[in-house]
Amino acid sequence: MEVQESMNQKISIKDVAKKAGVCISTVSIALNKSTNKGLISQVTIERIRDIAKRLNYQPNSFAKSLRTGRSGLIGFLVEDISNPFYAKLASALENQADQLGYTLVITNLGKERKNFQRKMKAFNGHLFDAFIIAPIHGIYPQLQALLTTKRPVVFFDQFVPGLNSDFVLTDHFHALKLGTMHLIKKGYSNIALIKIESNNQQFINDYTRYMRVMKSRDKKISVLDIPKHFANDTQKRIIHFFDKHHEIDALIFAPGAFAKTMLSLGRGTTSSFIQNMKIVAYDNFDLLKHLMPTITFISTPIEEICLSIMEKLNAKISANHEVLPNVGTIKVKPLIIEAVNYITLKE
Amino acid sequence: MEVQESMNQKISIKDVAKKAGVCISTVSIALNKSTNKGLISQVTIERIRDIAKRLNYQPNSFAKSLRTGRSGLIGFLVEDISNPFYAKLASALENQADQLGYTLVITNLGKERKNFQRKMKAFNGHLFDAFIIAPIHGIYPQLQALLTTKRPVVFFDQFVPGLNSDFVLTDHFHALKLGTMHLIKKGYSNIALIKIESNNQQFINDYTRYMRVMKSRDKKISVLDIPKHFANDTQKRIIHFFDKHHEIDALIFAPGAFAKTMLSLGRGTTSSFIQNMKIVAYDNFDLLKHLMPTITFISTPIEEICLSIMEKLNAKISANHEVLPNVGTIKVKPLIIEAVNYITLKE
DNA sequence: CTGAAAGCGCTTACAG
DNA sequence: CTGAAAGCGCTTACAG
Secondary structure, three states, X not given: OHHHHHHOOOOOHHHHHHHHOOOHHHHHHHHOHHHOOOOOOHHHHHHHHHHHHHOOOOOOHHHHHHHHXXXXXXXXXXXXXOOHHHHHHHHHHHHHHHHOXXXXXXXXXXXXXXXXXXXXXXXXOOOOOEEEEOOOOOOHHHHHHHHHOOOOEEEEOOOOOOOOOEEEXXXXXXXHHHHHHHHHHOOOOOEEXXXXXXXXXXXXXXXHHHHHHHHHOOOOEEEEEEOOOOOOOHHHHHHHHHHHOOOOOEEEEOOOHHHHHHHHHHHOOOXXXXXXXXXXXXXXXXXXXXXXXXXXXXXXXXXXXXHXXXXXXXXXXXXXXXXXOOOOEEEEXXXXXXXXXXXXXXX | OHHHHHHOOOOOXXXXXXXXXXXXXXXXXXXXXXXXXXXXXXXXXXXXXXXXXXXXXXXXXXXXXXXXXXXXXXXXXXXXXXXXXXXXXXXXXXXXXXXXXXXXXXXXXXXXXXXXXXXXXHHHOOOOOEEEEOOOOOOHHHHHHHHHOOOOXXXXXXXXXXXXXXXEEEOHHHHHHHHHHHHHHOOOOOEEEEXXXXXXHHHHHHHHHXXXXXXXXXXXXXXXXXXXXXXXXXXXXXXXXXXXXXXXXXXXXXXXXXXXXXXXXXXXXXXXXXOOOEXXXXXOOHHHHHOOOOOEEEEOOHHHHHHHHHXXXXXXXXXXXXXXXXXXXXXXXXEEEEOOOOEEOOO
């Protein structure tokens, strides 16, 4: 007969109370132990919990949130979750959020800016207690509007001037410089940087600064740009670049570039040439660690980014809303790691 | 002074009503045009909307959902969203959901089964109007419990006997057979299948069936298993496999295997050998389309899977809850596509 | 130790 | 054309 009751779609706190012969406030307290200060006998609590479980009672989260003003949900908003960096960061953030009693909810913003409008409308409605957002071009006014609601927001991945909130960024300049210095120290002088044509403004800025610094130090860096979306002539262009630059003895791959290049070369004709090169890959591709000849890699410090974000977010959540949050930018520095042995080099 | 008001944290429907000099029900109707049947003058509606916008009014979604019984949210639950198949499917589903007025919410279930418990508790609480779930081992009882709540659920990716609901699956057997037949027709007889050691039961079943059928037809298929997580000897084992099997003239790559193999070989010594082989890749790797020599590929029909899922889900959502949903399994068949020319072959 | 009541912010009949 | 009122399912003081 319990089974029949659980078939009746919605079991509310009333049903549990009736079954237990107590009133609903008693049930509420029994089920949220944190609130109980010895108010209800342990026996009653157990009995109520038992009944709730047997009835398969699921508290209505809307009612709960409406009453308490919090949902326990943190919105993670990115343009495209199939980007491995976002996906891995999401996993890491999720663990942290779990520990704080929150649940991370991932939302793909997608390419369509007008969909974003609709989504922000859905999500602004107090669904999320806090936001972690990789800002994308074309929605800055909406982000600005979100900030005026005073809810905790931490941005990452892209800096947007004028958004008066916290940012956690990766220091790509540092990463590129670190990789280059590493190669130079090892005696390589003909270095090529291979990168994906990116619309990541943060990366472009850091890359531009890197090239300027290299030029000022008389280090010549050849650059190969690989289009984000392969076309029929892309592979030809990659092979052509290597055929033309036989003086190159070392390569730095920007995020995403290594896999695309190796896939192209594997079916091309220049691949034996690349086997003798010293390679630094700035990427999160785990399997790179195990290739021979070894590759040195610079890893985006996902764990550190995650911790920085959660630290800032947590501070904002627990802070009284009256208190001005500390607005600022953290630049997280990637580390250089020697393959196989995982030696962390100091700068 | 509007600005000041929008600083006051929470603007409710009351504030809008007061500002407009009407009562809250009028505001509610004005803001949800669908409900209005010429009840309120167009002028009033415009005026109220204008005020709502100026005050930056965001309806409280909890109150709304509590009252209406629906959230407009569809939960997409997978173990790990960084799996490209899930990520791409999520993007596709999202577009479909948008068109139906729903918002797709992605949730990483993660490896920790006890976290799943907590999450299901949070999400069972009527947060989602419907669920799209890739079942994972160790949570079948919870999924069973979810089904008893009668909410619309469609499973995909993995079949679980005993879960009495709809499944949308990919026919891996068909894909493997299709690829093999294609190679045989082209005159290749020494075929190797390269696959990732997978814990995807659905793939294992289909693969086993494929091997049995091949054996029964006296087709010898060599198999190379690549561990999911590269170890120090993995690359060596891959190279060793190719060194030992010089008779192989054609390769079929299971999902995920192509990239790993090519990355290994690119740094290894056997790569020139693979350039002369006929290759069929069963994968969603877009850039494969543009490699030379060309690769034939079999693509997981993400769009079709997406449509099947949404069709089943939509039927369940719009059906009266009294009506028994049609429970069943769709096996979506991957297509074989000749690279560059995109010829769809009929079976 | 337990119950009655208010109220979170909406929508939806219903009455005027 | 517009307003008053009920109620969605909870939690939280408060009263006993």
